[in-house]
Amino acid sequence: MDYKKAAALEVKGLRKEYPGFVLEGMNLTIEKGKIMGLVGENGAGKTTAMKAMLGIIRPDGGAVRILGKDFSSDDVELKNRIGVVLDEVNFYETMTAKQVGKVCAGVFSGWNEEIFQQKLGRMNVAMNKKIKDYSKGMRIKLSLAAAMSHGAELLILDEPTSGLDPVAREEILEEFEKFAGEEGGSILLSSHITSDLERAADDITFIHKGKVVFTKTKAELQAIGNIDDIMTEYVRGHR
Amino acid sequence: MKGLILKDLYAMGGLYRNTLFALAIVCVCLGLSIGAGGIAAATSVICATMIVTTFTLDEKCRWQGFSATLPVSRRDCVAAKYAVHLIYCLAGTAVGFIFALIINIFAKEKMALPDLSMSAVVGFILGMVFGFVVIPFMFKFGAEKARIIMMVIILLPTAAVFLLDGKAVSFVDRLALISPAILGAVTAAALVLAGVLSLAASIKIYGKKEF
Numbered sequence: 001m002d003y004k005k006a007a008a009l010e011v012k013g014l015r016k017e018y019p020g021f022v023l024e025g026m027n028l029t030i031e032k033g034k035i036m037g038l039v040g041e042n043g044a045g046k047t048t049a050m051k052a053m054l055g056i057i058r059p060d061g062g063a064v065r066i067l068g069k070d071f072s073s074d075d076v077e078l079k080n081r082i083g084v085v086l087d088e089v090n091f092y093e094t095m096t097a098k099q100v101g102k103v104c105a106g107v108f109s110g111w112n113e114e115i116f117q118q119k120l121g122r123m124n125v126a127m128n129k130k131i132k133d134y135s136k137g138m139r140i141k142l143s144l145a146a147a148m149s150h151g152a153e154l155l156i157l158d159e160p161t162s163g164l165d166p167v168a169r170e171e172i173l174e175e176f177e178k179f180a181g182e183e184g185g186s187i188l189l190s191s192h193i194t195s196d197l198e199r200a201a202d203d204i205t206f207i208h209k210g211k212v213v214f215t216k217t218k219a220e221l222q223a224i225g226n227i228d229d230i231m232t233e234y235v236r237g238h239r
Numbered sequence: 240m241k242g243l244i245l246k247d248l249y250a251m252g253g254l255y256r257n258t259l260f261a262l263a264i265v266c267v268c269l270g271l272s273i274g275a276g277g278i279a280a281a282t283s284v285i286c287a288t289m290i291v292t293t294f295t296l297d298e299k300c301r302w303q304g305f306s307a308t309l310p311v312s313r314r315d316c317v318a319a320k321y322a323v324h325l326i327y328c329l330a331g332t333a334v335g336f337i338f339a340l341i342i343n344i345f346a347k348e349k350m351a352l353p354d355l356s357m358s359a360v361v362g363f364i365l366g367m368v369f370g371f372v373v374i375p376f377m378f379k380f381g382a383e384k385a386r387i388i389m390m391v392i393i394l395l396p397t398a399a400v401f402l403l404d405g406k407a408v409s410f411v412d413r414l415a416l417i418s419p420a421i422l423g424a425v426t427a428a429a430l431v432l433a434g435v436l437s438l439a440a441s442i443k444i445y446g447k448k449e450f
Contacts, residue, residue: 056450086301086304090305092296095252099245109310
């Protein structure tokens with residue numbers, strides 16, 4: 001496959017079964033330079049889908065291609081080209097941003113400390129403060145800065161704006177737009193806050209009870225109505 | 240792997256001062272009763288248990304799931320834990336030896352330096368063995384459940400020594416008859432073998448894990 005033409009993320013028939021829940025044959029494609037919003041109610045399967053894509057949980061079926069390559073969870077080279085935020089922050093709270101930078105420098109081959117510091121500075125995150133003294137917004141910003149400072153071409157972000165005030169959300173959404181627009185990166189972004197997706201995403205995939213209901217461009221969705229109404233109507237009709 | 244080792248060393252940062260303080264109190268309270276040699280060995284073993292805390296901190300910040308997304312293999316994640324354990328055991332042995340030297344100054348019956356060194360080495364070996372046994376359980380069951388297993392691991396040999404009483408002492412006496420060079424070589428080989436087996440078990444357990 002021509003690398004330049006390859007999609008940033010291609011998911012085909014991804015399946016994961018738990019007692020009482022099945023992620024069924026998920027298909028998803030994100031083109032380079034695009035932001036895909038993943039939306040669905042609590043328990044719809046957004047986090048399971050992301051974890052299965054990343055090999056954090058073992059899928060029962062399906063295939064994942066990242067940046068034109070078949071993804072395996074032991075593919076260190078490929079994982080150097082993606083950035084992931086799954087929780088508020090996954091570094092222990094006694095650490096400082098400076099220490100997080102040193103850890104990341106020892107993990108990512110393309111780590112750029114200067115970019116990391118620039119991003120933290122732009123988002124007003126203190127370098128020498130302990131994570132436990134950060135606000136929720138600052139913790140997420142630290143995680144994002146860590147995910148975006150090693151030359152990642154694809155970001156996979158689970159609910160990065162949930163629980164943040166509008167100012168912090170705006171700052172983060174601006175970072176996403178800059179990443180996709182100026183840097184040509186791609187993002188898979190799950191969120192409950194549909195206004196964030198309407199603002200930042202190019203395409204939106206709606207997932208319900210482990211099944212993809214639709215993937216539409218923002219323009220297609222806007223022609224039908226707003227995402228909240230479409231989701232609510234669908235969920236009520238399929239209970 | 241450097242980043243993974245640094246992560247544990249930094250995450251434990253706030254606890255080093257408290258541990259050192261606690262060790263100093265142990266030395267003051269027990270130093271004269273268990274002697275300088277006892278302090279050297281006990282400090283090493285206490286420091287060896289710090290590896291358990293790194294697993295607790297990992298669970299608190301859901302590190303293991305996140306690390307699966309990083310450009311490190313699961314094998315690297317496991318190897319890093321063993322490297323951190325080795326660092327804590329070496330640091331514990333060094334600190335224990337210093338404490339033991341200080342206690343020795345105030346002790347009525349002074350220990351010779353070679354005997355003191357041997358106590359520190361025994362402490363180091365015990366600390367390493369403790370990690371070799373407990374780390375696979377940590378990967379398998381998580382820190383909280385493995386803590387109970389850790390207690391059993393500490394209590395069983397202690398109980399065995401009490402139950403065997405005189406027999407254990409005569410066993411140690413018989414060991415003393417073996418040439419130190421042979422004893423050292425056999426112990427080192429056994430320690431390396433135990434480490435390799437433990438590492439292999441942990442890699443197998445961690446490789447199958449979902450987060």
